[in-house]
Amino acid sequence: MLEIARLNAFYGRAHILRDLALSVARGEVLVLLGRNGAGKSTTLKSIIGLVRPAPGSSIRFRDREIAGLAPHLIARLGIGYVPEERRIFTDLTVMENLEVGRRSPPEVRTPWTPERLFALFPNLARMKDRPGGRMSGGEQQMLTIARTLMGNPSLLLLDEPSEGLAPVIVEQMAEAIAAVKQAGITVLLSEQNLHFAARVADRAAIVEKGVIRWQGSLAALDAAPEVKAQYLSV
Amino acid sequence: MDFLLVQFLTGLANASALFLIASGLTVIFGVTRVVNFAHGSFYMLGAYLAWTIVRALWDWGGREPWLFVLGLLLAALAVGAIGALVEILLLRRIYRAPELFQLLATFGAVLIVQDITLALWGPEDLPLPRPRWLRAFIEVAGERFPLYDLILIFVGPVVLGLLWLLFQRTRFGILVRAATQDREMVAALGVDQRALFTGVFFLGSALAGLGGAIVLPSQNANLQMDLAIIAEAFVVVVVGGMGSVPGAFLASLLIAEVQAFGIVLVPKATLVLVFLVMAAVLMVRPYGLLGRPQAHARAPTGSVAPVIRAAPFVLKVVGASALALAAAAPLYAGPYGLTVLIELVVFVLFAASLHLLMGPGGVVSFGHAAYFGLGAYGAALGVRFLAVPMEVGLVLAPLLAGLFGVVFGWFVVRLSGVYLAMLTLAFAQIVWAAAFQWVELTGGDNGILGVWPSPWARDKALFLWLALALCIGATVLLRRAIYAPFGYGLRAARDSELRAEAVGLNAAQLRLVAFVIAAASAGIAGGVYAYAKGSVFPTYISIPKSVDALLMVLLGGVQTVSGPIVGAVAFHGLFLTLLQWVEWWRAALGLAIVALVLAFPEGVAGFVQRRWEARFGAAS
Incomplete structure (x- = not known):
């Protein structure tokens, strides 16, 4: 589904990603783990094109090179991006936010509709005409995912979906991600919450200083306390 | 009724x-x-x-x-x-x-x-x-x-x-x-x-x-019609809140009514009135009636201003040679050449003074011509009403410009971004409107004539040396200020106001001081210019004049100290050449500006600096 090789990315002169390599298989939920500043968000932003990968980087999506394409072209190929800061359009209502994300590629047989999404996130159904700026953090997190799903992506990038949310909302997020996987969407998410990651993901990859240090199943990670101690504990 | x-x-x-x-x-x-x-x-x-x-x-x-x-x-x-x-x-x-x-x-x-x-x-x-x-x-x-x-x-x-x-x-x-x-x-x-x-x-x-x-x-x-309406349209947009259509509607009602009744109440000051209303609105609501703070600070990837370094030795040699060449001009240049050179010297200081605000200060002024014009009018009004000699006139010039710099600057440094730029434009338009409408004082469109230098400086060569001494002297002082503790503080306040204040710098005050210094320096340039031309006109304060200054600084490069100098010489040289040789000089100048922007989005001096550093490494 997604093959990343020799991915380098910079913020100004700071070298954030160093020859990062990663592959995501169709239908799986892969979680990127790592401490703050390890390069998780930058990896996701490089895939969607918001951070421009350095020359020589390779990002192949469904066997097509997408490194260096404009974000809207990458999104149109079927990659949905949900930013960490949510970036809800606060002046727009819930329905209008969904409208901005709406895109129906002809090959999608059962596109996401507001009704399907409201079934997934019942809270949103009760506030269709509320401006995004007057929603709680959890509601905004649901809306930002729903908005991206309106574009019917086949690969969903989720940047720290559980961050800053109340436990009951985190639980809803986990269920939503399971439902998204059920719908056949491949998911690549970044996470700091190991417990949440273990709950939703099939496989984990650990990033440190812009390099993938470890990959394996979550069971394998659970059985390797030294890996957790080295790369994840604060 | x-x-x-x-x-x-x-x-x-x-x-x-x-x-x-x-x-x-x-x-x-x-x-x-x-x-x-x-x-x-x-x-x-x-x-x-x-x-x-x-x-x-x-x-x-x-x-x-x-x-x-x-x-x-x-x-x-x-x-x-x-x-x-x-x-x-x-x-x-x-x-x-x-x-x-x-x-x-x-x-x-x-x-x-x-x-x-x-x-x-x-x-x-x-x-x-x-x-x-x-x-x-x-x-x-x-x-x-x-x-x-x-x-x-x-x-x-x-x-x-x-x-x-x-x-x-x-x-x-x-x-x-x-x-x-x-x-x-x-x-x-x-x-x-x-x-x-x-x-x-x-x-x-x-x-x-x-x-x-x-x-x-x-x-x-x-x-x-184009420039007459654009200032008004900016006022409406800013008063309403940039990006807000209902705001623009409210503001257009407000401004149009102010104009309609202004004509009845204060016929001499209708133009001033509009801009005063704008300044008043921005003081109460810094983002306009229905505007909101812009979230423009998102992901400033690669937009960090490079550190300003001292000029490499080569550049100092080039600068000194250029200065010597200019001073020796009476030996080889005719009267027209000397006139052009005096103008160049004036514009170098004009651009350098704006650069202090824009580069180290991070304050983008769309109305810097106001202070150039105030300098010119300061000298001319001294001549017209007090019959002061040139020596006094050249002191009045920076005084008047600096005084207005204090007043206007006090308001300006409280805003940021586009709103700040628009307020500087509004203040410049106030000054322009006063020069244009207050005929008893300024002579209106006819300007003030007879602003001649003292007898000893009537010789073109001597006046050139005077202009060099004043303008290049002031430019060098401005450069010194950038490397003085004041300049460091100013740059710190530009890069992070919060952190600068946390270490005890008063950001607004630093910017105000920079604003006043820049205004007074532009005033010197304006004063010299007035005596060089022998007359002053409201066009010295017009929008195109402010844009000229912006062009000089930006074409030269904001983040290089030599930028404004290179920019002033290049721009004015280009301008005079086109004026002389091309019938459609406006279109040619416009095309040249567009071409330069497309070719050098970091300015000419910035471009040279980057090529230089790529080749020889950064100066330290």
Whole structure:
């Protein structure tokens, strides 16, 4: 589904990603783990094109090179991006936010509709005409995912979906991600919450200083306390 | 009382045209973040195109009202298409360039459109023949009121309603509102920004064109329309809140009524009044009536200003040689050469003073010509009313400019971003309006003549040396200030106001000091210029003069200390060459500006610096 090789990315002169390599298989939920500043968000932003990968980087999506394409072209190929800061359009209502994300590629047989999404996130159904700026953090997190799903992506990038949310909302997020996987969407998410990651993901990859240090199943990670101690504990 | 009612209705009618122009400008700014100087040109084109189209339609089908309306709409659509074309050909290539370069490019477009309009329609004002129904009056409380104005009153609200429907009920409108808030996120959701931007430019330009078209029956199409309206349109947009269409509507009502009643109450100060209202609104609401703080600080990837380093040795040698060459000019240059050289020296200081604000200070002034002009008028008023000699006049120049720098600067440093720039523009327009309208003091359009140097300095060579001593001396002092603790503090306050204040720097005060120093320095330049020319005119304070200064600094490069010097010499040299050799010098200058922006988005000196460092490594 997604093959990343020799991915380098910079913020100004700071070298954030160093020859990062990663592959995501169709239908799986892969979680990127790592401490703050390890390069998780930058990896996701490089895939969607918001951070421009350095020359020589390779990002192949469904066997097509997408490194260096404009974000809207990458999104149109079927990659949905949900930013960490949510970036809800606060002046727009819930329905209008969904409208901005709406895109129906002809090959999608059962596109996401507001009704399907409201079934997934019942809270949103009760506030269709509320401006995004007057929603709680959890509601905004649901809306930002729903908005991206309106574009019917086949690969969903989720940047720290559980961050800053109340436990009951985190639980809803986990269920939503399971439902998204059920719908056949491949998911690549970044996470700091190991417990949440273990709950939703099939496989984990650990990033440190812009390099993938470890990959394996979550069971394998659970059985390797030294890996957790080295790369994840604060 | 009845007279006041008619005045009020006149204000409402004028508000409609103002709203059309301002709503287009505010929509364009909201989505693309481009401060579009060319918007006034679209307005002017709207009037000219309506003149041509309506007359053609009338020739074909008689002077019918419906053909008139059709003609206005066609003119608006044509201007919309021109706006979309400008976006595709020009702005699309420079969205990644700093905002100010986009502004310069749009100013280049202003110059090009001026010459094209002149070439197509000629220099005379073009009145629309007015059939009887266009001259009809109705009785309002016993006074005659033009029927056409009465209809205009409803145009504004109708367009506001249509825009509301567009933005609330259509996908295009929803995308525009989303992009106004966070265009990067809109792109990440798969929306092609380029199509959206082109659409927005079409819409905004068409609104400006319609604005120009509907004023045609009352104010002939003329070549001064573009810059006359752009300052007013900026005021409306800023007072309403940048990006807010309802705000633009409220502000256009406010400004138009202020003008309508200003003519009755203070006929000498109508122009000043408008800008005072703007300054007052911004003091109470720094983001305008319905505006909100912009979230423009998102992901400043790679936008960190490079550290300003001391000039490498080679550059010092080059600088010293250039100075020696200039000082020796009387040996090899004729009187015209010396005159040009004096102007160059003046503009070097003018540009360097603005650079102190823009580079280290991070304060972008759209109205720096105010202080240049205040310097010139300071000297000239001294001559006119006190008959002071040049030596005193040259002291009055920086004093007056510096004094206004204190007053205006006190307001300016409290704002930020585009609002700050617009306030500097407003203050410059206040000074310009005073110079233009306060005829008893300033002589108005005729200026003040007879501002001659003292006898000892009448010799061109001696005056050149005086100009060199004053202007280059002040420029060197400005450079010193950048490396002094004051300069470090200023740069710290620019890069992070919060952190600078945390270590005990008073950011607003530092910026105010920089503002006053810059104003006084520009005042010196203005004073020298006044004595070099022997006269002063309001044009010294006009918008094009402020843009000249911006051009010099930006073409030279904001983040290099030599930038303003290189920029001043390059720009003024270019200007004089074109003026002398090219008939359509405005279009040529506009094209040159556009070409330079496209070729050197970091300025000429910045370009040279980068190439130099790539080759020889950074100076340390």
